[in-house]
Amino acid sequence: MRASSLLSESLAVLGKELTSELRSRVALNAVGLFALTTLIAVAYQIGPYKIEEADRPHLLSALLWIILFFGATSGLARVFVKEEDARTAKTLRLAARPLAVFFGKLGFNLILLLGLESLVVPLYCALMSYTVEGVAGLVLVMACGAVAMAASSTMVAAIIARASGSGTLFAILTVPLALPLLVVLIQGTKAAATSAALAAVIPALRAIVSLAGVTLVAAVYLFPVVWHD
Amino acid sequence: MTERKRFPWWPWALFAWMAVVIWAAFFYAPAAKGFKGESARIVFFHVPQAWVAVLAFCVNLVASLRYLRRRDLVDDARAAAAARLGLVFSILATVTGSLFAKVMWGSFWNWDPREVSIAILLLVYAAYFALREAIPDDERRASLSSSYAVLAFVTMPFLVFVVPRIYWSLHPDTLINSRGSIDMESRMFQVLMGALAGFTGLFFWLYTLDVRLAKVGLRRRQREES
Amino acid sequence: MICFAAVTRVRVSFEKVGKRFDTRTVLAQLSGAVEPGRVLVVAGPNGSGKSTLLNILAGVIRPSRGEVRYRQNEEDIPRARWFAHLGVAAPDMAVYDELTAVENLMFFARLRGLEARPDSIGALLEELGLGAREHGRHVGTYSSGMKQRVKLAQAVIHEPAVLLLDEPSSNLDTAGHDAVARLVDRFRSRAAVAVATNDPREMAWSDARIELAL
Numbered sequence: 124m125r126a127s128s129l130l131s132e133s134l135a136v137l138g139k140e141l142t143s144e145l146r147s148r149v150a151l152n153a154v155g156l157f158a159l160t161t162l163i164a165v166a167y168q169i170g171p172y173k174i175e176e177a178d179r180p181h182l183l184s185a186l187l188w189i190i191l192f193f194g195a196t197s198g199l200a201r202v203f204v205k206e207e208d209a210r211t212a213k214t215l216r217l218a219a220r221p222l223a224v225f226f227g228k229l230g231f232n233l234i235l236l237l238g239l240e241s242l243v244v245p246l247y248c249a250l251m252s253y254t255v256e257g258v259a260g261l262v263l264v265m266a267c268g269a270v271a272m273a274a275s276s277t278m279v280a281a282i283i284a285r286a287s288g289s290g291t292l293f294a295i296l297t298v299p300l301a302l303p304l305l306v307v308l309i310q311g312t313k314a315a316a317t318s319a320a321l322a323a324v325i326p327a328l329r330a331i332v333s334l335a336g337v338t339l340v341a342a343v344y345l346f347p348v349v350w351h352d
Numbered sequence: 353m354t355e356r357k358r359f360p361w362w363p364w365a366l367f368a369w370m371a372v373v374i375w376a377a378f379f380y381a382p383a384a385k386g387f388k389g390e391s392a393r394i395v396f397f398h399v400p401q402a403w404v405a406v407l408a409f410c411v412n413l414v415a416s417l418r419y420l421r422r423r424d425l426v427d428d429a430r431a432a433a434a435a436r437l438g439l440v441f442s443i444l445a446t447v448t449g450s451l452f453a454k455v456m457w458g459s460f461w462n463w464d465p466r467e468v469s470i471a472i473l474l475l476v477y478a479a480y481f482a483l484r485e486a487i488p489d490d491e492r493r494a495s496l497s498s499s500y501a502v503l504a505f506v507t508m509p510f511l512v513f514v515v516p517r518i519y520w521s522l523h524p525d526t527l528i529n530s531r532g533s534i535d536m537e538s539r540m541f542q543v544l545m546g547a548l549a550g551f552t553g554l555f556f557w558l559y560t561l562d563v564r565l566a567k568v569g570l571r572r573r574q575r576e577e578s
Numbered sequence: 579m580i581c582f583a584a585v586t587r588v589r590v591s592f593e594k595v596g597k598r599f600d601t602r603t604v605l606a607q608l609s610g611a612v613e614p615g616r617v618l619v620v621a622g623p624n625g626s627g628k629s630t631l632l633n634i635l636a637g638v639i640r641p642s643r644g645e646v647r648y649r650q651n652e653e654d655i656p657r658a659r660w661f662a663h664l665g666v667a668a669p670d671m672a673v674y675d676e677l678t679a680v681e682n683l684m685f686f687a688r689l690r691g692l693e694a695r696p697d698s699i700g701a702l703l704e705e706l707g708l709g710a711r712e713h714g715r716h717v718g719t720y721s722s723g724m725k726q727r728v729k730l731a732q733a734v735i736h737e738p739a740v741l742l743l744d745e746p747s748s749n750l751d752t753a754g755h756d757a758v759a760r761l762v763d764r765f766r767s768r769a770a771v772a773v774a775t776n777d778p779r780e781m782a783w784s785d786a787r788i789e790l791a792l
Contacts, residue, residue, distance in 0.1 A: 128691055135688040143676035146716075210672040213638055214732060217666050219689040278503055282496050286486035295482050296500065299475040300507050302468075334507065341506045345499045347658075348420055352495040352640060423640075488600050491640040573598065574643075 129223055136219065136227020140202065144231070149205070150198040154235060158194025158243050165190060166250035183253045184312035188305055190247065192272075194239050199276040200293040202228040203284035212284070221347040229277045229342075236269040253316065260315035260324035267328060268308045271335035275300045278342045281349045307331055366553045373543065373550045381543040391455040394448050396543055400551035401445040405473060407555060408438030413505045416498035428494035429566030431501060432484065433559050439477040441555070446470050476504045587614040588650045588663050588739040590635055590770055595644035597630050604630050607644070610788055612740065612770040617762060617783045620774040622790030628774035629668065631790070632742050635772065636666050648740070662690070665738030667729045669745055675718030679703055679728045682717060683735055690736045702731050707757045722749040727757070734761065741765050744774045755779065 144150055165186055174182050206212040215224060244265065247253060255261050276297055283292040311327030377396035384392035415431035418424075449467065450460040461467060483500055487493035591611040597604045605627040612618045612635065620628050633639040635646055637660045648655040648663065655663065673682045680699050687694030700713055706727040712720070717728060726749045733741065743762070747755045762783055765771050773780055781787070 132689050132691070135685060139674070139677070139685050142681070143674055146676040209675060210670055211674055213666075213668070214671045214673060214686070214729075215689075216638060217636065217661050217664060217671075218686045218732075220661075223689065275503070275507070279500075282483065282500055283486075285492060285496060286483060287488075288486050292482060292486055296479045299472050299479055300504060302472055302475075303507055337506045338503070341503055345502060348495050349499045351638070352492050489639075490598065490600075491642065573601075576603075 129220070129226075132219060132223035133226035133230065136223055137230040140227060140231035141234075150201045150235060153201070154194050154198035154239055155242065157197040158190060158239055161190045161193050162243060162247060162250070166247075169251070171250070171252040179253075180313045180316045181309075183251055184316060185309045186251075187244070187247050187253070187312060188309050191240060191243060192301065192305060194243065195236055195272060195276065196294055196297060198235060199232050199273070200280040200283060200289065202231055202277065203280040204289050204293075207284045207289075216350065221350040222343065224350060225277065225281070225342065225346040228280075229273055232273040232277050232280075233269055236273050237266070240265050240269060255316045256319040257315040257321065257323060260318075260321050261312065263321075263328060264308065264311035264315055264324055264331065267331045267335060268304070268311070271304050271331055271338060272301065274335055274338040274342055275304070278338070278346065278349070281346060285349070285352075304331070304334055307334070362553075363557055366550070366557055369546070370550045370554065373547045376543045376546065381540045382537060384537070384540060388455055391452060394452045395540075396547045398445060398448040398452060399544060400547045401441050401448060402470065403548060404551050404555045405438050405442035405445050405470070407552065408434045408441060409473065409476075409505070409508070411559070412438060412501055416501040419494055419498045420502075423491075423495075425490060425494060425570055426563070426567060428490075428498065429570070430559075430563050431498060433562035433566065435477055435480050435501070436562065437555055437558055439474070439481070442470055442474045442477060446474060473508070476508070480504070586650060586663065586739045587768075588648055588655065588770060589613055590646065590648055590740055590772075592631075592635060592646045593644055595631070595634055595641045595646065597627070597634060597639065598642045605634070605641075605790075608788075608790075609644075610786075612742075612772045613786070614739070614770045615767060616770070616785035617766055618770075618772040618786045618788065619781050619784035620772060620788045620790065621776060621781060622788075623776075623792055626790035626792050628790060629670065629744050631788075632666075632668065632744050632772065632774050636664060636742055637661070650739075662736075663739040664742065665733035665736065665740070666742045667726075667733040667744065667746060668742070669748060671729060673717055673725065673728050673732055676716060678714050678716055679708060679720075679731075680713045682728060683731055686732050687735055692736055694735065699731075699735070702735065703727070705757070706731050706761070707753055723751060723754055726750055727754065730758065730761065734765070739769050741769050741771045743772070745777075746773060746775070747777060747780060759783070 169186070203212070206215060244261075248255060279293060279296045279300065283289040283296060286292055307327050307330040311324050311331060314323040314327055317323070373396070377393055381393065381396070383390050384395070411434035412431050415427050415434060419427035419431060446467075449470065453462055453464075453467075454460045480497060480500060484493055484497050487496060589611060593609050595608050596606050608631065610618070620631060622628055630639065634641050637646065637657055648660050650663075673679075674685070677685065680696055680703075683699045683702070684694055684696070687699070700710060703713060704710065708724060708727045708731075712724065717725060720728070726746075730743075730746060733743070743758075746758045746762075750758065759779075762771060762773070766783075773783060775781060
C-alpha cells in the first residue's frame with residue numbers, strides 16, 4: 124500500500140515535471156544548447172587528428188565527459204530552483220511526501236541526462252572519429268554514470284535551491300562530489316573504447332554502481348531533512 | 353550559567369610539547385635516507401597536518417549527524433568549528449606537501465592521487481562554507497550544511513581509498529605501508545608520533561575555543577529573546 | 579466539494595514559539611492554539627510576523643524556540659503526518675503556471691492519494707468563482723485574482739482538518755471575497771481555521787484573535 128502509493132506519487136511528480144518541461148522547454152534548451160556549443164568548440168579546435176594515436180582513448184574519453192558534465196551542470200539544478208523561483212516549492216512541500224518529490228525529480232534528471240548522452244555521444248564519435256570497440260560496455264557505463272550523476276546532482280540541487288545565489292552555488296557544491304565519479308567514468312569510457320570485451324569495463328562499473336548506491340542511500344536519508352527545513 | 357574558572361593548564365602543556373616536537377624534528381631525528389638532503393623533515397609537520405584535516409572531517413561528520421538527530425544549534429557550531437580547522441589544516445598540508453614535491457620531484461604539483469584527494473577535501477570545505485554563507489536562517493543553515501557534509505563524506509572514501517589504489521602514485525608510503533608494517537627509523541618514528549599527538553592536541557584546543565565562543569553567542573541571543 | 583470523509587478534529591497548539599532570522603527577532607515567545615470549530619484571526623502590522631507564525635504552524639519553518647503540536651483525540655500527531663491534515667494558502671505560495679487549473683488540482687489531489695475526478699474539481703473551482711470557460715487555460719495566463727482562487731482550491735481539495743489562510747482575499751474582488759467568506763464558513767464547523775489578515779471584513783470572522791506587535 125505505502126510502497127505502491129509512493130510509486131504513484133513519484134510518477135505524478137515525474138509526470139508534472141515532464142509536462143511542464145515540454146511546455147516551457149527551459150531545461151531542455153539550456154542543456155542541449157550548452158552541450159552542443161561545447162561539443163562544436165571542442166570538435167572544431169581539436170578535431171579528429173590533433174591528438175596522438177596513443178593518447179586518443181584516454182584524452183577523448185576525458186573530453187567527452189567534460190562536455191557531458193558541462194551540459195548537465197547547466198540544467199540539472201533547475202528541478203528545484205524553478206520551484207523556489209516560481210514559489211511553487213511550498214505548495215509542493217505541503218502536498219507531497221518528500222521521497223515522492225525526490226524520486227520524481229531524480230527520474231526527470233535521469234531522463235534529461237540519458238537524453239543528453241544519446242544526443243552528444245553519437246555526434247561526438249562522428250565529429251572526433253572516436254571508435255568505440257565495446258559498444259555494450261559504453262552503454263552500460265553511460266547508463267550507470269547517468270544514475271550516479273543524477274542522484275548526486277538532484278541532492279545538491281535540493282540543497283542549493285534553498286540558499287541565495289543558487290546558480291553559482293550549484294557548480295561549487297557539485298564539483299567536489301562529482302570529481303571522483305568523473306574519474307571513474309573517464310576510466311570506464313576509455314576501457315570500453317579500447318576493448319570489445321565486457322569484462323574490461325567491470326572494474327569501473329563496479330565503482331560507478333557502488334558510488335551511485337551510496338549516494339542514493341544517503342539521499343533517501345537526507346532528502347526529507349533538506350526538503351523540509 | 354557561569355562556568356567555574358579553572359586554571360587552563362593544558363594549553364601551556366601543549367605549548368611546551370609542541371616546542372619540544374619542533375626542536376626534535378630538526379635536531380633529534382636523523383635525516384631520512386633516500387630523500388634529498390634534509391627535505392624529509394617536513395614529514396613531521398606534513399603528516400600530522402594531513403591527519404588533522406581528515407580528523408576534522410570526521411569530527412564534522414559526527415557533529416553534523418548529531419545535529420540532524422537532536423536539532424541543537426551547538427552541534428552545528430561544533431560542525432562549523434571542525435570544518436574551519438579542517439580548511440586551515442588541509443591548506444597547510446597542501447602547501448607543505450607541494451614544497452616537498454618541489455624539492456623531491458621538481459614541481460609543486462604533480463596531479464598525484466594524494467594531491468588530488470587533499471585538493472578535493474579543500475574544495476569540499478570551501479563549498480561547505482560557501483553554502484553556509486548563503487543561508488541567513490540559523491536552523492536551515494544548520495540542517496542544509498549538515499546534509500551536505502554527510503553527502504560529501506559518503507563520496508570521499510572513494511577518493512581517499514579507491515582512486516589512489518587505481519593509479520600509480522609518487523607519494524611515499526604512508527606510515528603503515530602496503531605490506532602492513534611500520535618501516536621507519538625509530539627516532540624518526542618517535543618524533544612523528546609526538547608530532548601527531550601534538551597536532552591532535554592543537555586541533556582540540558582550537559576546536560574547544562571556537563565551540564565555547566559559539567556557545568556564548570547562542571546563550572547571549574537566547575537571553576536577549578527572553 | 580470532493581468528499582466528506584469522517585470528520586477528524588485536530589487541535590494545533592503552540593507554546594512559547596519564537597523565530598529569529600540572523601540577529602533579527604521576528605517572533606518572540608508566542609503561545610496559543612487553533613481550535614477545531616473556531617476561526618483564529620492573526621492580526622498585526624506588516625512585518626509583525628503573521629506569515630512567519632503561520633509558516634511555523636504549518637511546519638515549513640522550524641521555530642528557533644518553543645514547539646508546535648498537532649493533537650487528535652488527545653494524541654500527538656508526528657510532524658511527518660501534519661501535512662496530511664493541513665491545507666494552506668499564502669502569498670508565498672503558487673500553483674504551476676505551465677499547467678491548467680484542473681491539471682494543477684488533479685496533480686495535488688494525486689499527491690495526497692485522492693481519487694479526484696475532473697468534474698468534482700470543476701465544481702470546486704466554480705464554488706470559488708472560477709468559471710468553467712477558464713478551467714482549461716494555463717494558469718500562467720490568469721490574472722492574479724484567478725490564480726488566488728486556484729490557490730485556495732488547492733488548499734481545500736482534501737477537506738483538511740486544519741486550514742491556514744494567509745491574506746486569503748489578496749488580489750480578489752468583492753465577489754471573490756464573498757467566495758472566501760463562504761469557504762471559511764463551510765470549514766468553520768469542522769476544521770480548525772487560522773486567518774492572518776488586516777482586512778476588517780475578515781477580522782469579523784474571528785472567534786479568537788491574536789494581535790501581533792512590531
